[in-house]
Amino acid sequence: MALSQEVRARLEPDAAQIIARYPHPVGDYHVGVCTNSLCAVMGGDAILADLHEHLGVGDDEPTPDGKVSVEHLECNAACDYAPVVMVNWEFFDNMTPQSARDLVDGLRSGATGITPTRGAPRLCTWKQASRILAGFPDDQAAGGNTAGEPSLAGLKVAREQGWTPGDDAAGSGPSGSGVPPAGAAAPRSTTGNGKATT
Numbered sequence: 001m002a003l004s005q006e007v008r009a010r011l012e013p014d015a016a017q018i019i020a021r022y023p024h025p026v027g028d029y030h031v032g033v034c035t036n037s038l039c040a041v042m043g044g045d046a047i048l049a050d051l052h053e054h055l056g057v058g059d060d061e062p063t064p065d066g067k068v069s070v071e072h073l074e075c076n077a078a079c080d081y082a083p084v085v086m087v088n089w090e091f092f093d094n095m096t097p098q099s100a101r102d103l104v105d106g107l108r109s110g111a112t113g114i115t116p117t118r119g120a121p122r123l124c125t126w127k128q129a130s131r132i133l134a135g136f137p138d139d140q141a142a143g144g145n146t147a148g149e150p151s152l153a154g155l156k157v158a159r160e161q162g163w164t165p166g167d168d169a170a171g172s173g174p175s176g177s178g179v180p181p182a183g184a185a186a187p188r189s190t191t192g193n194g195k196a197t198t
Contacts, residue, residue, distance in 0.1 A: 027062040027069035028125045029107040032086040033100070036075040043096060044083040048072055050097040055104060067108040080150035081117070088129040090116035093148075118148060 003011070033039075033048040051070050055063050062069040078084045081093030085100055092103060094117075106114050114123055120140040124132070132138045158164075 024060045025062060025066075026060065026071075026126055027067050028127070029068050029087050029104075029123075030071060030126050030129075031068055031100075031104060031107075032071040032073040032076070032089075034073045034076045034078075034082070034084045034086075036073075038079040039076070039083040042082040047083055047085065047095055047097050047100045051100055051104060054101050063108065065108060068104050070104075080153075081148075087116070087123060088126050089133070090120050090123055091118045093117040 031051065033044055033051065035044040035048055048070070052058060055068060055070060057063055057068075057070060059072050060069055073086065076084045076086055076091070078091060078093065081091070083095050085092045085095045085103065087103070087107070092100075095103075103114070115121065116123060122140070124140070128138075132140065
């Protein structure tokens with residue numbers, strides 16, 4: 001539905017103010033490299049430096065073809081897959097400098113079949129991602145692989161030990177050993193769906 005001239009005139013000042021907050025254009029594929037603690041130790045700093053050199057751009061600066069920009073991120077909240085790179089806020093896990101180069105080269109060449117490691121079933125452009133982040137509906141939210149073995153390892157141990165949410169005994173023993181402190185109630189066993197059994 002097209003907006004009337006009156007509505008456009010009313011919205012334009014607000015739109016101009018919002019647009020002015022984001023003065024640097026980004027590439028069709030905005031690549032964020034995490035360099036926070038674990039990602040840095042696992043190679044995030046090397047990946048970021050390598051991509052800057054490989055692409056010849058600085059932070060938030062798009063390549064001359066407008067396809068890729070690189071951002072220095074402080075945390076993707078995905079330490080179990082470090083080092084992590086995000087493309088338009090979709091995860092690419094366990095990266096190396098070479099796999100990151102291959103990724104951006106593929107994005108620049110228009111290669112098909114580049115899919116996130118987890119999350120959405122396909123990669124979209126920054127313009128499409130901006131609409132999704134703004135709350136417009138998409139068909140990506142219910143698809144893709146959202147959790148893998150590293151993320152679920154703690155849940156597996158908890159189920160094996162019979163721990164459930166609210167158990168004071170879970171992990172509260174010496175050095176997080178899972179040994180309950182003296183006087184603590186024994187952990188309840190659970191069914192496969194996490195519900196306590198008697």
